Each structure stands twice: as structure tokens, then as C-alpha cells.
Amino acid sequence: MEDTNVKLSIKSFTVPELMVALPESATIANLKKAVMEAAMKLLGGSLHVRVLLQGKKITDESKSLRQAGISIDGKLDSLDFMLEPNSFPTSSSVGDGFLVLSQNNNQQTLRYPALSEGNEINSDSFHVGTIQGKPQGFHEIDSNNSGSEMQSGAERPAKNNVAGNELVVPGPCALVIHPNQAHNSPNGLAVVPFSQNPAGVSTNKRRMRRPFSVAEVEVLVQAVEKLGTGRWRDVKLHAFPQAKHRTYVDLKDKWKTLVHTASIAPHQRRGEPVPQGLLDRVIQAHSYWTAQQAKQQTVELKIL
DNA sequence: CTTAGGG
């Protein structure tokens, strides 16, 4: 039995989101120190490494890489590693499902809101890096790490979070500066644990990439064939009522890419190949509903 | 909040 080595390289680690608060009078040096302390505190605590393949977490640790689908020929679309606080043991006792990087229970507790999404993947785990496997044992890495930006734009205009029954976008942490009072701490700086955004600072975190599976595409196409391309709210409700991710805007965007995908040569397509049969249906439906929409507009003009 | 498109 061949046992080829699956070589992987992690291009870079995105530091988990850190919370830092300090007075405006603090210096850049103070800022650096505060961030350093937050980082050290995080690393000092025990963390877990979670492995995700194409957005789905791999829970069965007894699986071999090959069985899990992490093989050279397994056209790995995206292998992700995330660091998670060792707050709540997922299920079993010790040494269970994860690799414990560090077993140090430091003093102050940096809290990371554990907002789970039922059966879905915890969207607020820390995305650390992405690795991609290539057919020939070559490996690239998704340079697009969606992690915390600790550079300049640490803040943006407040976003209106949809608070409906769905469309839940956690994003509890971000590096923010408390413009308010100077906490009483050794040097006026303080690494504080916060639950939300006390100062009303926008918590914007890019969502993790979740490539549509062929099965999902199938469902989407089915829905669009029935409902058309102008009622994404309904498409979402009919095709992905339970998927917390996959908002109607996502579905609309996916349809857009599908239409495009169907128009380009197969060799130019990326990701898991979508059956040509499905792409044909995409074109059919797209064509049909586009014409339908044109007719609608004609009617509207007649009325006017 | 939903549509509809550009970014």
C-alpha cells in the first residue's frame, strides 16, 4: 500500500483576535506593549487546534489523512487550521479530540465569546492559516487569511447586522481602542476581556470561506429553476433554510458565479468540478428567467 | 429588510 507523504506548509499564522484597551494618551510604544501582552496571554493559555477541510471540521481524529481526504490526489480545496481557546471541552474528557498546544492556565482570563451555531461550525474560531494541496505533492497556501487586521484600518463604519432569524454573523472580537477612561492598571494600559463591543466599536470580521459543494449547487439550481432569479430571499428559505451561513446575498452571488462558470472553458474553472449537467441547467434557468424578467418589464411599460 | 450590481 502506497503511503505517500502529504507535504504541507503553513505560510503564515494569523494572530487570533486580541482585545486591547488603552487611553488616547498612551504612546505607540505602549500600544505595542499592550498588543504584545495580549498576544502572550493568549499563547500562554491552552489552545486547541481544529482542522477543517473545505470548511467542515474534521472530528474523527482516528481517521488517516487519506481517509479524511487530505491526500496528494485529493485535490484539496482548502485545509484550514484554527486555534481555539481551551475553554469548553467539546465532549470527551482529556486528550480527547484536540491537540493541546499549551497547558498553562494563566491568571487573567481573556474571554472569547463562544457563540456556536448549532450543528454548524463555530464561526468565531480563530482562523490561523490555510493550506492547499496540489496534485503533485506541491502545496500552495491561501494567502488570503481572514484574520484580525492589526494594522491601520482597525475600524470601519458601523455595520448594520441583520438580527433576523438567520444571517447570524458573530465576529465578537477585534482589536479596538477604548477612547474612554484610562483603566487603572500598572501603567495605565489594560488588556481587558470584553464580551461585545462596549464602546460601540464595529466588529467587522470577514467570514470564513465556504466553497459551495456540488450538492449545494444542486439544491440552489433546483430552487432557482422553480423560483427565478429575482427572489433570493425565497430561494434561501426554500433551499437553505437551516444554513446560518449562505445568506440570500450569498446565493445570489453563487448564482452569478455559476452563470459565469458555465460560460468558461472547463480548464479555467476552479474548485470541485460542477457537473456539466448542472451547469447546463444553470444556463437554461438563467436564460429562461432572464427572458421572463424582460417580459415583466414589458408589462410594466404597458401599464404606464 | 430585500434587490440588484459593482467592488
Next chain:
DNA sequence: CCCTAAG
């Protein structure tokens, strides 16, 4: 995926 002007 994100951002947003319009509706």
C-alpha cells in the same frame, strides 16, 4: 465575499 445604493 463584501459594500451599498435603491426600493
